[in-house]
Amino acid sequence: MSYLLIFHHNDLLLTASHSLPTDEVRNLLPTPPGEWLTLPALDGMPCKAAEVAEKETVGVGEWIGLRESYYVLPSTHFMMAGKAHELLHWHSHSxxxxxxxxxxxxxxxxxxxxxxxxxxxxxxVQPAMIVAVTRNEGREILLVQSKNFKRDYLGLVAGYVETGESLEDCVRREVLEETGLRIRNLRYFASQSWPFPNVLMMGFTAEYDGGELRLQRSELNKGGWFSRDNLPAIPGKVSLARRLIDHWLDQAAPETLPGS
Ligand SMILES: [Zn+2]
Known part of the structure; x- marks a missing residue:
């Protein structure tokens, strides 16, 4: 018995009860994949991954976006689905x-x-960074909307690491390019595999050091400084951006807490 990680582009096939399918669905696929990739074992069971050309599945289960599967799968299964998605993409491009x-x-x-x-x-793996910049003793956070965002929310400054630069160089460069601001007290926070298609996202916190906010219009739709009581829509829990923003929210300064 094996777990099967079956993709159609960014969508993952799950059973009707929202779990990873196993071998029994193989014969039910109208167009079986030509090739299965072998992955490490999951819960002691072998794992195989494949991309199918058609989305029709004849009652096998349902398709769900890989990103959305974070909210229904156990975390180890979501991580394996991400790895499978990265390897399938790499395989087809190499x-x-x-x-x-x-x-x-x-x-x-x-x-x-x-x-x-x-x-x-x-x-x-493509290295990228994301940073939560705060000012005014942590009362305000810099949020921006990248032109790449699919929905109308604001997130954090992020960008790809360029050849020949350190992560710290990259964070300072991206913040300066996208917002015109200088930062200080850069600190590593956490990292996350982001399989869209193969990013290793590294998260930082930093403090505003100087400069006037001037958005790079070729990259950003909007942005600005926000306090805890005027937050716009923010990214979903699946993202490192949200973990960084939640971390900032958890450190609420006493005078800004509601009712205090
Ligand atoms: Zn060769």
């Missing part, structure tokens, strides 16, 4: 050798080797 163009073959669960020249590659 079929040929970048050095000589010959076809690649798997050399481990997370690496491939070129059949002709031996060039070896590992499943890629």
């Amino acid at each position: 079929r040929y050798c970048g050095a000589c163009g010959a076809s690649m073959e798997w050399s481990s669960d997370i690496s491939k080797r070129c059949r002709r020249c031996g060039h070896e590659i590992w499943a890629a």
Whole structure:
């Protein structure tokens, strides 16, 4: 018996009771996948992942967005689904050798080797950072809306790490580029695998140090400083952005708590 992680783009197939399907659904898929990837075991059971071309599933269960599956799956199952999604994406984008163009073959669960020249590659992870900038002794937080956001909420300044820069350089550069602000007291908070498609998101906190707020219009729709009692819609619990914002909310200064 194996767990099956079956994807159609960003959607994951779950059973009607919102759990990961097992081998019995294999024969029910109208168009079986051509290839199954092997993943580490989950709850002592083997795990396999595949991408299907069609969404029709004939009563096998239902499709749910990978992001939304966070709210219904046990956390270890959600993490495995993320890993599966990253590996499927990497597999479909690394079929040929970048050095000589010959076809690649798997050399481990997370690496491939070129059949002709031996060039070896590992499943890629894209490093990115996200930062909660506060000012006025933590009473206000900087929230922005990226043009990439799918819904109308505000989140945190975030961006991809560039070649040749440290994480700290990246945080300072992104904040300056996107908002015109300088920061100090940069501190690491936590990290998160973000499988859309293969990001390792690293979270920081920082304090405002100077500069006038000037939004980079090519990247951001809106943004500004917010206090705890005028918060706009914020990202869902699945995200590191929300963990950072919740961490800030938990540190509420006494005079700003409602009723005090
Ligand atoms: Zn090669």
